[in-house]
Amino acid sequence: MQSDKQSVIERIKKIVATQLDVDIPIDQIGNEDGFLSAIGVDSIGFIELRYQCEAEFDIKVKDEDFTPKNFLNCETLSAFILGKKETSKI
Numbered sequence: 001m002q003s004d005k006q007s008v009i010e011r012i013k014k015i016v017a018t019q020l021d022v023d024i025p026i027d028q029i030g031n032e033d034g035f036l037s038a039i040g041v042d043s044i045g046f047i048e049l050r051y052q053c054e055a056e057f058d059i060k061v062k063d064e065d066f067t068p069k070n071f072l073n074c075e076t077l078s079a080f081i082l083g084k085k086e087t088s089k090i
Helices: 004-018 037-038 043-057 073-088
Strands: none
Touching: 004 043, 004 073, 037 043, 043 073
16 A cells, blocks of 8 residues: 555656646655645646646545645645545445
């Protein structure tokens, strides 16, 4: 499971570094760096992050799940994504 989580985190970092309007290299994004506080993702960036994650991980993020709790950093977002993928298998 840890390798799955690390893989998801690396994919999230790639999205943040290449698809969002932030000027930060992948290797400088820490797993617990806040998307807003440390990386500087703005409101439009969060919307883009949502849609990029939906496409990348083949999940649907409901409006009620699109919260700071789930989209705080790579750690929290990876846990959310893995939870969504797990429940979609049931």
